Amino acid sequence: MTARELDAAGITDPVLRDAYTRCRRLNARHGRTYFLATRLLPVERRPAVHALYGFARRADDIVDSLEADVPSDRRADDLARLDARLHARLRRAPREPGGAEPVVLALADTARRYAIDHRHFSDFMTSMRDDLKVTDYPTYDDLRAYMHGSAAVIGLQMLPVLGTVVPREEAAPHAAALGVAFQLTNFLRDVGEDLDRGRVYLPADLLAAHGVDRELLYRSRATGRRDPRITEALRAFEDLTRGVYREAEPGIAMLDPVSRPCVRTAFVLYGGILDAVAADGYAVLHRRAVVPRRRRAAVALDGLARLAAARVRRRFRPPVVPAPVAPGVVTGRSPHEEVM
Incomplete structure (x- = not known):
């Protein structure tokens, strides 16, 4: 299936084909929900x-290494080298x-192929560097500032690939x-x-509102004992997260119809983690916590049905703003990109 994907995308150079194949393997191995969608x-x-997933995973692996023999200054150096290599490559003509x-x-x-704004990669790497020195967030606003680079820009990177039926800035x-x-969702699952x-990615003020601090979290983790205060704080964080899903949902209908089943499936599967x-x-x-396989399979089947219907409709009504596929180099801000 890898060769079919690469052939369909017009990726013919053997070195590039190998690079994309490695990224696909990273996605399949480490991002099961994402890969399924x-x-x-x-x-x-x-x-x-x-490719987008593979690079993000590589940066995450540098930052999140639990190996005792990898000191923080070594991780910082490795991350800086990755950043420098990326921007050197982005500046090169094809x-x-x-x-x-x-x-x-x-x-x-x-x-280059999808004219993705390079600022999104710079913002992502800024948040990765923050992970090397920032260990908690006083407020949700502080956490949102971090997540602009670590998460929001991932959605913005994806938009040119997915395509839209409205102007991209909408x-x-x-x-x-x-x-x-x-x-x-990942923060809640991976506390x-x-x-x-x-x-600790849960905001300190949210925890404090329920009588929870870092020390209590450590104690519960170490002893295996549950605490109702922690449960209430986690429930509040779940409620906050579901509110962000509600902000995001209207955007699915703005995508190219053949991309909607993918994003809808990811939307439902990640929401299933909260459940x-x-x-x-x-x-x-x-x-x-894990989503049962039966549930994952049911969501995937629904996605396949939606995809088949979208492909039938596409024969008669192509999207107004199809995803760009022609190679091109971005050197400045795109008028269709919007950051938080």
Whole structure:
């Protein structure tokens, strides 16, 4: 299936094909929910999504390494090298690829093909650097500032790949909100794992409103004992997250019809993680909540049905603003991009 995707996308250079293939493997291995949804995209658009995921995963792996022999200054150096390599590659005119790591090659090629604003990559790397030194967030506003680079821009990067039936700036706030909703979901699911890394992404003021602080979280994690104050704080964070999903949902109808099943599937599956957390009694400090396979399969089948219907309709009514596919280099701000 990889060769079919690459052929459909017009990616012929062997080095680039290998780079995209590696990104796809990263997506399949580490982003199961994301990968499942991506399978519902038109075949020619999937490599671009794999490239976006692969680069983000590479940066995350540098930042989140739990290996004791990788000090923070080494991680900072590794992240700086990745950033420098990306921006060096983004500045180059399209040519025979080589001399860069695969995730960088694939991402830079995707950025050219879909005219993705380079600011989104810069903002993403800024948030990755913050993760090396910031371990908690006093307020939700502070957390949202961080998530602009770590999550909102992911939605903005995706928009040119997905395509829209409205001007892109109209869909952009909803795409950014969806990226934030997905990350908030991960924060809730991964509270315990993040605590092991010394990070607390739940805002301190939200925790304090329920009598919770970092020390109580550590104690509960270490002893395995539940605390009703923590449960209430986690429930409040879930409510906050569902509000962001409501901000994002209107944007799905603004997408190219053949992209909507993919995004709708991701929307439902990630929302299902919230359902799983609640059904498990908010025990995320002690175990990870998962969406049952039966539920994932049902959502995927629904997505396939929606995709088939969209393809039939597309024969008679193409989207007003199709996703760009011609190669091009972005050197400044795009008039259709909007940041939070």
